[in-house]
Amino acid sequence: MAKEITWKSQIESSLKEAKASKKHVLLDFSHAPQ
Amino acid sequence: MDTVTYPQDKVALFMNDHFVPVKIHTSDHPELVQKYHVPWTPTFLVLDGDGTEHYREIGYLPPDDFLAHMNLALGHAALEERDYPAAEGYFQTVIDRHGTSEVVPEALYFLGVCKSRIKGGTADDRKAVWKRLMDDHPKSDWAKKASFAFE
Numbered sequence: 001m002a003k004e005i006t007w008k009s010q011i012e013s014s015l016k017e018a019k020a021s022k023k024h025v026l027l028d029f030s031h032a033p034q
Numbered sequence: 035m036d037t038v039t040y041p042q043d044k045v046a047l048f049m050n051d052h053f054v055p056v057k058i059h060t061s062d063h064p065e066l067v068q069k070y071h072v073p074w075t076p077t078f079l080v081l082d083g084d085g086t087e088h089y090r091e092i093g094y095l096p097p098d099d100f101l102a103h104m105n106l107a108l109g110h111a112a113l114e115e116r117d118y119p120a121a122e123g124y125f126q127t128v129i130d131r132h133g134t135s136e137v138v139p140e141a142l143y144f145l146g147v148c149k150s151r152i153k154g155g156t157a158d159d160r161k162a163v164w165k166r167l168m169d170d171h172p173k174s175d176w177a178k179k180a181s182f183a184f185e
Contacts, residue, residue, distance in 0.1 A: 003046035007057040011066070011085075014054045019083025024111055025054050026104070027079040029072045030035065032059035 035076055035094060042097045052108060053080075080107040088114055102132035106141055113144060118155075122148040139174035142167040146180070157183075 008014045011027070018025045039045055049055050060067050060075055070079060073092070080089040089107035109124030125148060128141035146163035149155050164180040171177050 003043045003050070005040055005046045005049045005055050007055050009057065011056055011058075014056045015081065015083050015085055018054045018081075021054070023052060023054050023083075024088070024108065025056060025081040025083070026049065027056050027058060027070065027077075027081065028035070029058050029060055029067065029070070029077040029079075030075050032061055033036070 035100075039095060039097045039100050045097050045100060048101055048104065052104070078103075078107075080104075080111060082111060082115070098132060099135055102128050102135035102137050105132070106137045109141065109144060113148065116151075118148045118152040122152060139167060139171040139176035142171070143176040143180060 008017075011025070014025050017023075040049075058066055060072065066072075070077075070087075076092070076094060078089075078091045079087055081087055088111035091103050091107075095103060105124045105127045109121045109128070112118075112121035112124060122145060125141040125145040128135065129138055129145065132138065142163060146160040146167065149163055150157055150160035161183050164183055167174070167180055168177045168184065
């Protein structure tokens, strides 16, 4: 089964999640799909 | 990125294992474009849990190049957080698993930095790695930056 990235949309809650899980946040600034 | 790089299993696994990935559509969030000084899309920023930026890259990257850049990013983050063993591991991964990537010279430069800062490390340890950088990538900017150690 293909793997998928678990994208989030909120920065503040993602920062908290990253801190708790000792990960880093990757922000991807992109255009919305047409 | 959404059609070529992100659908790759190895990219998705790496992203979910190492990051909390956040997708921001620039047209929906002009305030974030301004806050993070984003000039173009795609732009990738790597932040720690306090919101401190450790790395950024602008422009499309194919899957292997993207993974090389993300390992480099995690190496820089660990180095700036003074976790030298972790940083060493990420830079070594760039060199071992992404040997044809354009970021290998940068990874070698900072691997050398890690070698000298890790417990028991010396300037000679850094120099040994930088010698490899000078020999294997003599025309790179990073070889130029390391050259002072050999004058």
